[in-house]
Amino acid sequence: MSELAVSVVGMSKVYPVPFSRRAVVAVRELNLAIASGEVYGLLGPNGSGKSTTLKMILGLVPPSRGRAEIFGRASSDVASRESVGFLPESPYFPKYLTGTETLRFYGKLCGLRGERLRARVGELLELVGLASAADRRLSGYSKGMLQRIGLAQALVNEPRLLVLDEPTAGVDPAGSRDIRDLILRLKERGTTVLLSSHLLEQVQEVCDRVGILANGVLVREGRVEELLAVENQTELILENAPAELLMQIAALASTSGARLVEQRKPQTTLERLFLEATQPEDSSKRRTSNAEHRRSD
Numbered sequence: 359m360s361e362l363a364v365s366v367v368g369m370s371k372v373y374p375v376p377f378s379r380r381a382v383v384a385v386r387e388l389n390l391a392i393a394s395g396e397v398y399g400l401l402g403p404n405g406s407g408k409s410t411t412l413k414m415i416l417g418l419v420p421p422s423r424g425r426a427e428i429f430g431r432a433s434s435d436v437a438s439r440e441s442v443g444f445l446p447e448s449p450y451f452p453k454y455l456t457g458t459e460t461l462r463f464y465g466k467l468c469g470l471r472g473e474r475l476r477a478r479v480g481e482l483l484e485l486v487g488l489a490s491a492a493d494r495r496l497s498g499y500s501k502g503m504l505q506r507i508g509l510a511q512a513l514v515n516e517p518r519l520l521v522l523d524e525p526t527a528g529v530d531p532a533g534s535r536d537i538r539d540l541i542l543r544l545k546e547r548g549t550t551v552l553l554s555s556h557l558l559e560q561v562q563e564v565c566d567r568v569g570i571l572a573n574g575v576l577v578r579e580g581r582v583e584e585l586l587a588v589e590n591q592t593e594l595i596l597e598n599a600p601a602e603l604l605m606q607i608a609a610l611a612s613t614s615g616a617r618l619v620e621q622r623k624p625q626t627t628l629e630r631l632f633l634e635a636t637q638p639e640d641s642s643k644r645r646t647s648n649a650e651h652r653r654s655d
């Protein structure tokens with residue numbers, strides 16, 4: 359069996375409500391087992407307990423009951439966080455620093471110095487598509503650019519586990535796609551990624567497995583394609599099919615006890631439409647230059 363990157367057993371969090379005898383149960387009896395190298399998505403509406411769960415796993419919030427481990431070490435043990443990168447929900451960065459200075463600061467916190475630090479900062483800026491904005495102050499960064507610098511910050515120490523709380527919050531569809539591509543590249547390198555989101559379509563494309571939280575309870579969990587499959591149906595997509603072939607297929611289906619439920623033109627997603635309409639040129643190009651172009655016009 360592969361090593362577990364994250365293990366959560368019977369974890370609950372109860373927040374007291376000030377000046378009241380009531381309490382908020384943010385997370386209830388949660389169990390999670392995330393394998394090393396897996397991309398796991400924690401889904402759920404606002405207030406369902408996603409951030410609280412991530413913070414308990416990271417040892418930043420103590421659980422009221424239960425326990426969490428990262429690569430076999432208790433989350434309460436500071437050393438468990440050595441190989442972890444975290445992008446919080448609303449990261450705060452000093453706005454007067456440039457992109458490079460910000461990453462140098464975090465790199466130094468992780469013990470990098472000299473040439474290794476310089477090289478790592480350059481590499482990260484390139485990786486998140488901020489190389490051309492490296493010397494601009496964060497006060498002039500757009501929301502999506504700040505999210506990217508947050509992501510770069512989380513990657514400084516080459517973590518084995520990357521925890522991302524709403525990584526695409528405030529990022530436009532093209533930026534979100536870049537972040538998804540980056541997550542997939544990290545996965546190829548063996549990084550385990552645990553992310554939270556309420557943007558379901560985006561999660562679908564990167565996550566191996568998802569868990570759905572509702573009122574602090576894990577109500578569904580599984581592989582994305584298994585959760586979404588309609589077991590007793592099969593989709594056929596034909597190109598250039600003449601009308602009579604379609605009629606023959608329908609007739610054939612009925613003779614073998616099947617039923618043609620629906621016949622329609624496949625639809626593109628609104629996101630794909632948006633990307634095609636806004637980025638007709640080479641889509642693999644990094645987007646900072648576009649963002650800067652928009653800002654200057």
Ligand SMILES: Nc1ncnc2c1ncn2[C@@H]1O[C@H](COP(=O)(O)OP(=O)(O)OP(=O)(O)O)[C@@H](O)[C@H]1O
Pocket residue numbers: 373374382383384402403404405406407408409410411447556
């Ligand atoms: N520090 C806190 N003190 C008291 N209650 C809290 C605290 N943090 C979270 N809660 C409560 O716990 C519940 C879960 O909150 P949490 O932030 O974990 O949800 P979430 O799924 O991350 O929501 P969102 O999608 O809005 O980020 C909510 O009812 C929230 O009000």
Ligand SMILES: [Mg+2]
Pocket residue numbers: 408409410447523
């Ligand atoms: Mg949250």
